[in-house]
Amino acid sequence: MTHPQTPAFIDFEASSLDLIASYPIEVGVCLADGSLHSWLIHPHVLWQDWSDTAEEIHGITRDTLIEEGISVRRVAHHLNELLSGPVFCDAWTFDSFWLHRLYRAADMRPAFQLESVSMLLSPAQIQRWSAIRRQVIEDLGLPVHRAANDARILHTTWLTLTDGAGSSSTIST
Template sequence: SESAETIHGISRQRLLQEGMPVSEVAQQLNKLLPEQVFCDAWTFDSFWLHRLFRAAGEVPAFQLESISMLLDPGQVRHWSGIRQQVIAELGLPVHRAANDALILHKTWERVICRGEAAVQ
């Protein structure tokens, strides 16, 4: 859709030229990912993941979990604010896989380091 093209910055034409068949993507995810995979937007990520696997006629061989399962309540409270700081500092557009991965990584580092600094 046009809105998906705008959000993700990938045109339908580019997907058709450079993309992979949905069944191949699902099979590769099952092959490469461990039993548990963590994400920071579980509601959205699980919706799209299951839509992908349904379209491929496959079943995920892994469980998608919220990253909040790995954090204590204080870290969960700070997550969103720290994420927004990271986005502002990096100045990268969101909803691009590489950018989102970097934002997630930097947010994780700061949230975890913040907790470690409080303990010391």
């Protein structure tokens, strides 16, 4: 199924891929108009998990989060100001876990619903997603595993795959 409007996309980077102990360290959003927003997240006092392997992938140190991250409550507030309705991700199991962990630590509820990008796509589009995503990454030349970049990649992949109202060249940078 295709969506009549360009959706918003969200991506998280995390302390590890452990779905028991991990927590979000960065969140990025690409809105329908292509505008980007991202925040480094200061670890909540109860969040202690850390993976050196994950750090090698995303390049964000725990010290950077402590020095530059903003509070879970401020991040959740910013997300609620920007987002409503369905917001799409490409790793629903992980992203929903990290979204829940963020909002629970903030003692808030999201003003939007997290959905899998697959809900927007036909079976044929799902089959083409990975190849188009790889091409988008090459065309944009953005480093992956940073939340804002990955949200932009989702947005541009969706536009390319669905021949959306805009093209990747019309997306704001």
